[in-house]
Amino acid sequence: MSRISLASQIIGDRRYQSLILFGLQERTFLRMLAAMVVISAIFYPYPQIAMWIGFMFAGYSAIANDSIQTIGTFISSNVDTKWWKLWLWIGGIFVATVFYSWYTYGGDVSFQRLTSKGFSESPTSFSFYQIIAPVVLLLITRLRMPVSTTFMLLSCFSANASGIIGVAQKSLTGYGLSFVVAILVWYLLAGPIKKLTAGTPHPAWRIAQWIISGWLWSIWIRHDAANIAIFLNRQLTFLDFLFFASFIFFGLGLLFYLRGDKIQKIITEKSQTADVRGATVIDFVYTIILFVFAEWSKIPMSTTWIFLGLLGGRELAMQLSKNAETNRNMVGTLKIVGRDIVFATLGLIISVALAIGVNTNIQTELIQYFGW
Amino acid sequence: MTESNRRVFLREKLKTKTIILNTFAEFLASTIFSALYFIFISRYLDQGFHTDYILLSFSIGLAFFAAVYIPFHTYRIHIIPFITLVTALRKRKPIILLHKIPVQILGAFVGVMIFNTINSITTKINIEDFQLIQLNNTALIIAINSITAAFLSYVFYMIRVLFNSRQLAGTIYLSLFYAALFAMTSFFANVSALNPFGYFFYDLLGNQTMKNQHFLVFIVNHAIMPIAAVLMVYFILIQKNNNKQKNLQQ
Numbered sequence: 001m002s003r004i005s006l007a008s009q010i011i012g013d014r015r016y017q018s019l020i021l022f023g024l025q026e027r028t029f030l031r032m033l034a035a036m037v038v039i040s041a042i043f044y045p046y047p048q049i050a051m052w053i054g055f056m057f058a059g060y061s062a063i064a065n066d067s068i069q070t071i072g073t074f075i076s077s078n079v080d081t082k083w084w085k086l087w088l089w090i091g092g093i094f095v096a097t098v099f100y101s102w103y104t105y106g107g108d109v110s111f112q113r114l115t116s117k118g119f120s121e122s123p124t125s126f127s128f129y130q131i132i133a134p135v136v137l138l139l140i141t142r143l144r145m146p147v148s149t150t151f152m153l154l155s156c157f158s159a160n161a162s163g164i165i166g167v168a169q170k171s172l173t174g175y176g177l178s179f180v181v182a183i184l185v186w187y188l189l190a191g192p193i194k195k196l197t198a199g200t201p202h203p204a205w206r207i208a209q210w211i212i213s214g215w216l217w218s219i220w221i222r223h224d225a226a227n228i229a230i231f232l233n234r235q236l237t238f239l240d241f242l243f244f245a246s247f248i249f250f251g252l253g254l255l256f257y258l259r260g261d262k263i264q265k266i267i268t269e270k271s272q273t274a275d276v277r278g279a280t281v282i283d284f285v286y287t288i289i290l291f292v293f294a295e296w297s298k299i300p301m302s303t304t305w306i307f308l309g310l311l312g313g314r315e316l317a318m319q320l321s322k323n324a325e326t327n328r329n330m331v332g333t334l335k336i337v338g339r340d341i342v343f344a345t346l347g348l349i350i351s352v353a354l355a356i357g358v359n360t361n362i363q364t365e366l367i368q369y370f371g372w
Numbered sequence: 373m374t375e376s377n378r379r380v381f382l383r384e385k386l387k388t389k390t391i392i393l394n395t396f397a398e399f400l401a402s403t404i405f406s407a408l409y410f411i412f413i414s415r416y417l418d419q420g421f422h423t424d425y426i427l428l429s430f431s432i433g434l435a436f437f438a439a440v441y442i443p444f445h446t447y448r449i450h451i452i453p454f455i456t457l458v459t460a461l462r463k464r465k466p467i468i469l470l471h472k473i474p475v476q477i478l479g480a481f482v483g484v485m486i487f488n489t490i491n492s493i494t495t496k497i498n499i500e501d502f503q504l505i506q507l508n509n510t511a512l513i514i515a516i517n518s519i520t521a522a523f524l525s526y527v528f529y530m531i532r533v534l535f536n537s538r539q540l541a542g543t544i545y546l547s548l549f550y551a552a553l554f555a556m557t558s559f560f561a562n563v564s565a566l567n568p569f570g571y572f573f574y575d576l577l578g579n580q581t582m583k584n585q586h587f588l589v590f591i592v593n594h595a596i597m598p599i600a601a602v603l604m605v606y607f608i609l610i611q612k613n614n615n616k617q618k619n620l621q622q
Contacts, residue, residue: 016541023540031442038404038438041431042411045421045494 029142033135040131050126054231056247057134058153062228063251065141066149068260069307070220070286073279074213075260087256089210090217091249097218098225098245107235109244113226113300114234118163119154122233129358130156136354140347146340147347148302149227155355157230161365164355168348170293171302175309178289182313183320185285190321197277209280216287219294226300286310308344312337395471397443398450402479403486404442405451406570408435410487414497425555432566433551440543451476453568454602458525461606462533462614480569484577499574505559514593520557521565521598522605524550529610564594 008016043049071090101111137152155164319333356362415421416428440449450456453473460468507513531545557563564571
């Protein structure tokens with residue numbers, strides 16, 4: 001009797017084999033996600049438990065995926081430094097930054113990002129999809145699609161469509177601006193940067209990198225703490241804060257011990273990120289852009305899009321400039337930039353679809369808008 | 373110790389380790405499944421959750437998938453004793469029954485305890501109310517229960533052996549089939565073949581899904597007839613297939 005594989009008949013043998021390989025390679029991760037879905041299914045109706053479960057999932061997602069935008073270059077250019085030194089520096093800055101926000105803004109750890117329109121009310125009940133949104137995010141990013149956590153999580157909680165539109169507008173502006181800034185910096189300053197990065201790096205570079213990475217990290221927290229805190233009450237008690245800060249602090253410890261999760265590969269595939277000087281310049285430009293947007297308005301935005309714009313513009317400028325060295329040709333560069341844009345847009349579409357599915361306010365607004 | 377003795381010793385050690393891991397995984401799976409099975413039904417019965425029957429069936433299939441996938445990722449996990457029975461017969465290894473069935477019982481007990489705790493705090497639902505079609509014909513109920521058990525065991529065999537889907541794909545097919553089977557049969561109230569030990573402990577712990585049944589009818593309905601149906605499926609269909617396969621190989 002011949003043996004048939006039904007799935008390979010349906011989707012084609014090659015796709016089936018890739019799927020099997022992915023399932024086997026990532027089986028521990030996938031089992032963890034399945035466990036997360038089960039936990040969500042059991043606890044989502046109980047808001048007091050669900051908020052902390054949602055927070056932990058979002059926290060894990062922030063640590064494993066998003067934080068790589070900021071500390072990824074720090075990890076890849078400090079491979080020879082002990083993991084716990086890196087952890088204490090980055091973890092210490094995290095605790096200090098969120099404590100400042102919690103203390104200054106009366107228990108709010110999001111730097112008032114969640115006081116903006118559509119996000120100001122603490123959630124009083126949760127739907128199943130809201131709790132599993134970070135799980136979906138983890139799955140998509142494991143497929144190496146750089147999805148915006150801000151879109152994915154905040155859009156599920158927005159009280160109205162204008163909240164999401166505000167976030168999307170600010171994020172798109174961020175992408176465009178960082179793309180242009182990156183092209184200008186790496187094209188016009190390619191010569192000086194090349195001279196600066198020639199030969200063995202001076203020890204002062206290491207100090208500069210630690211300071212700039214720390215600064216970048218704290219500004220990034222100003223933007224993205226909202227993504228984790230969205231599940232919690234807008235004013236945290238001291239005990240709430242203690243759990244919030246400890247969870248992320250020890251999670252960061254694990255991240256540094258493992259030297260970044262799988263998503264770290266996205267950073268290492270880009271040109272010159274392992275060199276302390278190249279990494280410092282990227283971090284510095286990224287910090288300035290994030291700083292400008294943090295001061296500009298309190299509307300949350302996708303730092304992922306800024307980061308993608310920055311890396312895309314930088315890769316393109318390095319390709320165009322005669323002074324810069326890159327390890328791929330123009331077609332390869334355009335492919336990388338295009339792929340990131342396509343995946344980020346795909347992530348946006350999935351996020352909006354999820355938001356529409358979850359959010360009854362947005363459903364009502366859509367029905368009214370289209371006159372159904 | 374000679375080299376060959378050492379190899380035998382290591383092989384035996386590995387075998388024991390695999391059996392222990394399998395047993396633990398079966399317990400975990402049985403716990404997850406029994407708890408989720410009743411949690412989803414109770415939410416369906418609770419008006420506050422707005423769950424429809426299709427979503428409930430899908431959720432039950434998902435519960436089966438999660439219970440199989442989380443502890444071991446392949447479906448060496450059986451959860452349902454009728455599947456274990458068919459596997460033991462097909463492999464001619466009665467030992468499988470010995471290390472699977474007791475932990476399935478234990479897992480179902482823990483699962484039902486978890487459900488009872490959650491239910492008593494929140495939904496406060498009696499699963500007996502999950503009776504969409506009132507069937508009073510005992511013979512018909514027994515027939516439905518037995519056919520369900522037989523059908524489940526046979527499809528497990530089909531997916532496992534005929535389609536050769538051992539890994540993730542097989543687990544997905546089986547879960548989809550389980551969801552469909554639940555959707556088809558659960559109209560007739562508490563078809564115990566889909567979660568035998570779960571229903572057993574649900575009753576034993578005082579919730580009484582089958583309180584009006586005579587003890588003998590109870591045993592015939594939930595144990596004797598489903599087992600007989602599974603045995604029939606094995607001896608009539610599965611063994612025939614096995615023999616055909618052997619003849620083809622020769």
